[in-house]
């Protein structure tokens with residue numbers, strides 16, 4: 001390592017804010033070159049192992065000795081601050097924070113709802129939803145239109161409502177509460193949002209228990225009744241996780257995907273010329289932006305050796321999916337947005353037992369949105385320079401608050 005690099009990294013605290021939407025912070029690249037697993041200081045205080053190599057990230061995320069349980073001592077404070085962690089510890093656990101058999105028991109019954117085959121039946125309805133919001137955009141008498149409000153947020157929000165059987169008329173309520181939860185707002189605001197959302201979902205599950213419908217929760221309730229395992233609190237936790245994980249993420253990825261394509265005209269032209277390229281383009285956009293960085297945090301339950309370093313029991317480990325997805329050992333010329341590259345081995349949805357349960361749904365929504373938007377509004381363009389867009393530096397999930405577009 002040259003002296004300059006050593007100096008640059010000496011005072012480093014993680015995470016480093018993204019200065020540019022089209023690249024990870026420069027320090028991440030230096031860290032990965034220097035050591036794909038390194039022990040670093042966190043801005044929240046304390047230290048954790050920072051995993052930035054693609055191979056090392058996959059090893060960490062498939063190692064059963066590294067726990068997702070946020071209640072365990074030593075769980076790193078990265079996307080969470082101490083107060084939020086405390087708050088989470090007092091809540092019933094979500095699948096995301098479970099390990100081993102407990103995790104499998106929570107995840108297995110829901111997997112069937114998210115298979116490619118199951119989701120294919122939803123495609124026509126998702127297409128209708130996307131067309132409906134694009135109709136409204138085209139009918140608006142004013143331009144520019146804010147794509148976040150007009151399309152990026154309402155599409156995944158309505159899709160997840162229909163999938164779960166949550167009334168869309170309540171979407172303002174839960175959208176504002178989930179946004180609050182992923183934003184670094186005050187603890188009081190987050191506590192209130194959490195309590196209100198859980199109370200709302202508690203009522204919803206109670207209603208569904210007495211009037212089971214043919215939706216995801218109806219099916220879960222019927223199965224649990226048959227097995228004699230009706231678990232009201234577990235269903236409320238599942239509803240909470242799916243609702244919060246399922247729309248803010250996809251919404252941000254829709255917005256950033258549009259920014260990415262419209263800012264790279266040669267790549268945009270490739271997708272416009274052949275919609276058969278869209279699925280691969282979606283994978284590349286997921287890799288390129290990696291909106292959920294560091295959410296894949298773990299704590300070692302015993303000593304583990306990975307990538308030549310020894311991680312002791314009780315030490316925190318943070319996988320930087322953003323760094324791993326820009327590792328040249330896994331993706332040649334990672335700084336190039338290349339919709340033709342096979343990027344499917346990216347870690348934007350995580351990896352291993354906790355790999356995103358909703359990934360097939362997210363992929364389908366992204367494909368339909370990009371295809372339909374480019375087909376129906378072929379002259380779509382950004383109505384503000386990229387550097388003036390309000391990218392999210394105050395949220396756990398990267399994205400953009402507002403996206404003015406015109407045509």
Ligand code: HEM
Pocket residue numbers: 068095096097107160241242245246247249250253291292295296297347348349350351353354355356357358359361362
């Ligand atoms: C572009 C959109 C999305 C991104 C980038 C994303 C990202 C992720 C990541 C990185 C994880 C792994 C967390 C870990 O290992 O600790 C995860 C887990 C999860 N995601 Fe997603 N997600 C997206 C969309 C969705 C959607 C649409 C749903 C549901 C409808 C969903 C539901 C879940 C659930 C339930 C888990 C927990 C799985 C488990 O713990 O076994 N996600 N997601």
